[in-house]
Amino acid sequence: VAFLDGQTLADIGEFGLIARISAILGERGAPGALEVGPGDDAAVIVLGEDPRVVATTDMLVEDRHFRRDWSSAYHIGRKAAAQNLADLEAMGARPVALLVGFGAPGTTQVRWAEDVARGLADEAAQAGASVAGGDTVGSERVTISVTAFGALDGRVPVTRAGARPGDVVRVAGRLGWSAAGLALLQHGDPVLIERHAGLVDFHRSPQPPYGAGRLAAEAGATAMIDVSDGLAADLQHVLDASGVGAEVDLSGWADDVLAAAAADLGVTSDAWQRTGGEEHALVVVAPPAATGVPGRAIGRIVDGSDIVWADGAALRSGFDHFGGST
């Protein structure tokens, strides 16, 4: 009913918000994954047969990780879920559930908070996972903390540390799309934003290649990482952990969608692909003899300690969350 539209979190209170959100969430992932769902002291999440839980957490803060004028509440919820689910993929895990901490000012519209919950639940469902519960608190800035729970189903977890010289480096998922979408939003021309809506939407709500992590683990991947700080920075994490180097050639990575946006903005798409963060593509390292490894080959692991780019570029870049760049 219309008069409800203007309700704020302060109007309905903490327990009112929990009731409204619980009605949205339901159990949308694998049947039976929640022995105890939202509303008790803790959730009970059923992992299957394997008594190991793969777990990761991220905190997103308004105006640092998202802007309410650039992204809808629904997209913010989807992105918060996606970036944690992508971390599970990067271990070879099957996403099972999310827990969510949600901080917001009392003046926040109830509908806005509900849309965040819808985004979280929809993204989780896309990955096969349920929202198992969470916590709501008052805070000056909207703050969303997501913890994701995955199952290994007997697989060996794929860390960053197993890459060996001779292994092939692949990328599953999009590369540069989130960065291109961000560049279009920063440029601000509504005609270009409309023309390249796929890139802008991808920035607002990146789409990890769900399922690729499990396939890669089963195919014998030796190392994986999710692209959150940029390909250059994240592949470097693998190289540091494994004590190896890599030769990388992106010249074969044709992407007409990216090229068209770059042309319209008068730039090249190269930097977007190499250093764009929040892409949530999956870097997969696997022996050359492995079959069924998802992703496109972009290089190989060599003796050394750094990335050698085929075109001679020298860069190593990342995003520092406290201020400077590293």
Added chain:
Amino acid sequence: VAFLDGQTLADIGEFGLIARISAILGERGAPGALEVGPGDDAAVIVLGEDPRVVATTDMLVEDRHFRRDWSSAYHIGRKAAAQNLADLEAMGARPVALLVGFGAPGTTQVRWAEDVARGLADEAAQAGASVAGGDTVGSERVTISVTAFGALDGRVPVTRAGARPGDVVRVAGRLGWSAAGLALLQHGDPVLIERHAGLVDFHRSPQPPYGAGRLAAEAGATAMIDVSDGLAADLQHVLDASGVGAEVDLSGWADDVLAAAAADLGVTSDAWQRTGGEEHALVVVAPPAATGVPGRAIGRIVDGSDIVWADGAALRSGFDHFGGST
């Protein structure tokens, strides 16, 4: 070395902070609980034989859940861990691990952040758990989001919904200590704060009765809850979930420490015990025939829907995190 003392998070950056904190954490809980610890895309937490994870999350925000002038960084870390570990106890779970999201301004002293990490790790170790990893971000207010992971080891999870008429209501742990400590801090007299340091310390870092939840579950508890919003409000959650009422009599709950502080402040300790929040005592409901149930008996479950206090008091109070009281 001395010149390091003034370093801020902005000085050392996100990866610098992660390195410093990782050195503090180590694996302090049960051996073998972390197949993969901090530093990869996700942690791999080993639950034992039972493939169900009990999981809960809480978000703490500066000036809403703690004050940096009333609590040291170390106490803030301990409290953040304790309130989540207490939720695991309330399900009958064995604490195994924590994940921590930490948001702070770039101007925060590195030493302060390290002390929070020490508090988290020490409290986790007290409960038998390890810190498995986390996320650090920049934020205007210090924000700490803890997710706790517990194992059931074959036990049935104890929810809020199983209380039946005739069951005995018990409380394990302290009741009113956190509220008394808060009252002493608000009163502000340093002589009284010193004289009742045990209560003030308990407010800064409440001590849940670790292990009591498992004992209670094994003894046949039908319902449990952790006292975070106050005994009256939290027991009411059990009554609502179970569709029952309760008769409660606190007159036998003698506590000389609490009485002494109440006398010095010119109040009675009654309200502290009934409505004080963040006590993290454990309310245990169990059949009268059950043996080995931890805690002191304070009443019994009856037909009905509310708490009937033996002294005729009429109250039902809680804390609403978006502003009002419920």
